[in-house]
Amino acid sequence: MSTAAPSPLATLRATARGYAPRILQGRGWVLAALVILPVGISILIYMVAQIKGAEGRPHPGEVIKVFHEVLVKMMLPIMALVAAPAGIREDLEQRTLPLLLVRPAPAWALPLGKGLPWFAWGAVWLVIGTLGLQIIGGDPALLPGRMIALVSAWWGELALMTLIGLLFKRGTIWGALYFFIWEPLVRIFPPFLQRLTFTHHIESLAGSRAAEIQANQMLAQEQVTTHPVLALLALLAFGALCWALAGWKLQRTPVGLAGSEAEG
Amino acid sequence: MIALERASLRYGPILGLSPTSFELPDGGGITGLLGPNGAGKSSLLQLLSGLLPPSGGEVRVFGQAPFRNATVLSRLGLVPEGDRLPTGLRADRWLRMMGELSGLHGDGLKTAVTRSLETVGMADRAHLTFARMSKGMRQRIRLAQALLHEPQLLILDEPFNGLDPEARLTLMALLRDFAANGTRILVSSHILGEIAQLTDRILLLFRGRLLAEGTVTEIRQLLDRHPVELRLTGEAQVLARWAVEQPELAALRMEDGGVVLSVRSPRDFLPRLQKAVVEGRLPIHSLDPLDLNLDAVFQYLTKDHA
Numbered sequence: 001m002s003t004a005a006p007s008p009l010a011t012l013r014a015t016a017r018g019y020a021p022r023i024l025q026g027r028g029w030v031l032a033a034l035v036i037l038p039v040g041i042s043i044l045i046y047m048v049a050q051i052k053g054a055e056g057r058p059h060p061g062e063v064i065k066v067f068h069e070v071l072v073k074m075m076l077p078i079m080a081l082v083a084a085p086a087g088i089r090e091d092l093e094q095r096t097l098p099l100l101l102v103r104p105a106p107a108w109a110l111p112l113g114k115g116l117p118w119f120a121w122g123a124v125w126l127v128i129g130t131l132g133l134q135i136i137g138g139d140p141a142l143l144p145g146r147m148i149a150l151v152s153a154w155w156g157e158l159a160l161m162t163l164i165g166l167l168f169k170r171g172t173i174w175g176a177l178y179f180f181i182w183e184p185l186v187r188i189f190p191p192f193l194q195r196l197t198f199t200h201h202i203e204s205l206a207g208s209r210a211a212e213i214q215a216n217q218m219l220a221q222e223q224v225t226t227h228p229v230l231a232l233l234a235l236l237a238f239g240a241l242c243w244a245l246a247g248w249k250l251q252r253t254p255v256g257l258a259g260s261e262a263e264g
Numbered sequence: 265m266i267a268l269e270r271a272s273l274r275y276g277p278i279l280g281l282s283p284t285s286f287e288l289p290d291g292g293g294i295t296g297l298l299g300p301n302g303a304g305k306s307s308l309l310q311l312l313s314g315l316l317p318p319s320g321g322e323v324r325v326f327g328q329a330p331f332r333n334a335t336v337l338s339r340l341g342l343v344p345e346g347d348r349l350p351t352g353l354r355a356d357r358w359l360r361m362m363g364e365l366s367g368l369h370g371d372g373l374k375t376a377v378t379r380s381l382e383t384v385g386m387a388d389r390a391h392l393t394f395a396r397m398s399k400g401m402r403q404r405i406r407l408a409q410a411l412l413h414e415p416q417l418l419i420l421d422e423p424f425n426g427l428d429p430e431a432r433l434t435l436m437a438l439l440r441d442f443a444a445n446g447t448r449i450l451v452s453s454h455i456l457g458e459i460a461q462l463t464d465r466i467l468l469l470f471r472g473r474l475l476a477e478g479t480v481t482e483i484r485q486l487l488d489r490h491p492v493e494l495r496l497t498g499e500a501q502v503l504a505r506w507a508v509e510q511p512e513l514a515a516l517r518m519e520d521g522g523v524v525l526s527v528r529s530p531r532d533f534l535p536r537l538q539k540a541v542v543e544g545r546l547p548i549h550s551l552d553p554l555d556l557n558l559d560a561v562f563q564y565l566t567k568d569h570a
Contacts, residue, residue: 003367003413005334011365018353018361025352095348099409102313102342103365104334251332254316256275257306257344257421 005104014105015113023121027086031122034079035129038070046136063138067146071129072202076153077179081172083118084161087111088250089171097255108247111162115243119158126150142207145228149205152235153198159242166249194224195234204231265290265417265448266312270321273307280307283321284474286467288450292443296459297452298483299469305452306345308469309421312450313342325417338367341410345421345452347402349394355405356381356390359412366413380408383438399426407435418442420451424458436462491515492530493554497522498547506546510536524554 006014022028042062088111091097101107130147134140160178165171183197194200204226226234270283281304288295297305310316311323314330314337323329330336350358359380363373381387384404394402403426410418420439424432439462443449453459459466466483468476476483491514496503503523507513512533515526527533540546 003338005338006365006367006369010369014361014364018358018364019350021354021357022352091350094350095346096350098310098313098315098342098344099349099362099406100365101315101332102337102340103362104338104367105365106334107332254331256310256316257346 003104005106008106008109011105011109012113012116015100015110016116019114020117022086023117027082028118028121031079031083031118032125034075034082035071035122035125036132038066038075039129039132042066043132043135063133063136066136067130067133067138067206068203071126071150072153072199072206073183076126076150076157076198077175077183079122079154080157080161081175081179083122083158084115084165084175085172087114087118087158087162087165088246089162089165090114092166092255095257098257101255106251108244108251111166111246111250112243115158115162119155122154122158123151126154139207146206148232149202152205152232152239153202156235156239156242157198159239159246163242163246163249166246166253191224195226198235200224201226201231201235204228205235265326266450267324268311268321269324271311271318271323272320273304273311273316274319279472280304281311282473284308285321286474286477288448290448292446292448293465294439294443294449294451294463295465295467296463297450297467297469298454298456298459299452300454302471303454303469304472305454305469306421307472308467309342309419309450309452312417313340313419315342338413339415340417340419341413341415343406343410343418343420343423345425347399347406347426349402349405351395352393354391354393355386355397355408358394359390359405359409362409363412368413376412376414380411383411384408385434400428400431403427403431403435407438416447418447418449420449422452422454424453424455432458491526491528494525494527494530495519495522495550495552495554496525497549497552502547506540522549 023031046062085093088097091100091114100110127147127150130138130143130150133146134143138146157179161171161175164175164178168174179198183199186193186197205228266286266288268285268287270285271281272279272283273281297308299305307316311318312325312330314325314333317323317329317331323331325336326339328336330340356377359377360373363376368376378387381390384407386401386404386408389397389401390405392401394405397405403423407420407423410420418439423435427435439449439451451459451462465479466477467474468483496507498521500518500521500523504516504518507516507523507525510527510533512527512529513525514528517524517526537546537551541548
């Protein structure tokens with residue numbers, strides 16, 4: 001029997017559905033915990049305070065701190081560092097990638113197909129976490145912006161880490177360097193470089209936190225602004241570009257049974 | 265069906281396969297790829313299954329270069345070496361995905377998954393995750409994934425490794441059935457006996473070079489041309505006196521308490537040796553073949569081709 005090669009859409013659907021059960025295993029719950037724990041602890045502290053009668057009212061400043069300092073700067077990058085190795089990189093390391101590559105399906109669609117369940121799973125928890133922040137006094141007007149900012153940044157960061165995982169053997173280290181060295185370091189460089197950070201685009205979408213922070217916490221010496229729509233487009237386009245490059249890399253790279261590349 | 269024209273494969277500075285040329289015709293049949301570990305069997309299979317492009321020369325499968333070629337890959341099935349399967353997935357769902365990635369859908373997909381599982385005898389255990397399966401069960405699932413789209417060319421890399429004798433016989437019977445029904449099968453192994461039980465045609469590889477190609481009988485004759493060393497312990501002079509009368513003797517070395525014989529055509533020589541021992545004409549204490557393993561045989565052939 002000779003079958004016709006599946007379309008890219010059919011490949012995406014098959015891969016996403018086939019690997020979807022993985023998100024309900026250990027790594028998937030770690031991903032959920034990364035969002036729920038900080039938000040949950042904040043809610044717990046708020047409720048305890050409420051029971052004791054002190055500061056029982058909502059605290060918008062606390063929400064901004066949890067959102068920007070914990071979720072955006074710490075948890076979101078860690079989520080990408082945790083989830084991306086379970087994508088196509090996992091097949092490369094476990095040497096199961098050849099089983100996929102000997103199929104007539106387009107190889108370039110595989111990284112996105114394997115990444116989609118993780119994106120969807122992470123996005124659900126990010127939305128739940130953002131909604132949870134409302135309990136401790138999140139501004140309802142900022143809620144849609146915060147959700148969109150986190151989900152679109154998650155799209156971009158997961159895609160970036162997937163690409164890095166295919167480009168480098170120690171992708172997690174390079175990713176960590178980017179998230180935890182470059183993003184904070186950028187404020188000592190010329191201001192326009194802020195646009196090369198996720199933080200800038202998230203803040204453009206989720207609303208400024210300028211009123212809540214000290215001068216030494218400013219991202220750069222000079223405030224650079226980007227229209228929220230442009231910031232959203234930048235994050236989505238960057239994510240799409242990274243998925244495309246990851247697909248291109250897999251399509252053109254010979255991957256043998258040992259997981260290594262031949263000279264070809 | 266398969267044509268290699270001076271195809272070679274390098275892994276950086278390491279030569280995995282020297283320029284190699286051969287052809288396999290259309291139609292069913294089993295071809296064995298024989299060679300010791302590191303001979304280049306997996307390299308050759310990776311070239312043919314389109315995982316790696318050749319570093320030099322040309323590889324044609326169904327008339328086309330197989331690397332990332334959907335037309336070729338839709339007619340080909342691969343069972344790679346080892347028992348690696350994705351973690352945390354159920355076999356039936358994974359097979360369903362592999363079927364979809366092979367272009368199957370709807371009822372055709374459902375039928376293909378059921379048929380493949382039945383063929384490998386895993387229909388009742390396909391709901392298990394890979395982690396809960398034995399090595400033999402995983403090997404069957406790996407075969408099932410290669411059979412989903414009923415490939416015209418089935419490539420198996422060391423498929424008998426880790427299988428118990430019963431599972432080996434079952435797999436051999438399965439492969440013979442497929443071959444009889446028109447599937448061309450290429451199966452690699454480093455065990456001559458294993459291949460000899462299964463196939464009508466052998467490709468002999470050693471250190472990245474194709475040394476010989478032919479039927480099992482032809483290869484055996486080729487191997488028989490080369491002397492094999494045997495150590496006989498006992499009274500050295502008596503043993504030597506008997507040995508020099510044998511037409512297969514190529515060389516003789518005396519040792520303390522025995523002799524080392526170098527004999528051609530051991531399949532003719534050994535029965536005569538056995539008879540002499542049984543009749544009491546040859547008082548030997550022990551017989552040790554020094555170089556009857558496959559590596560030694562390949563060494564001889566390499567010298568021939570040097």
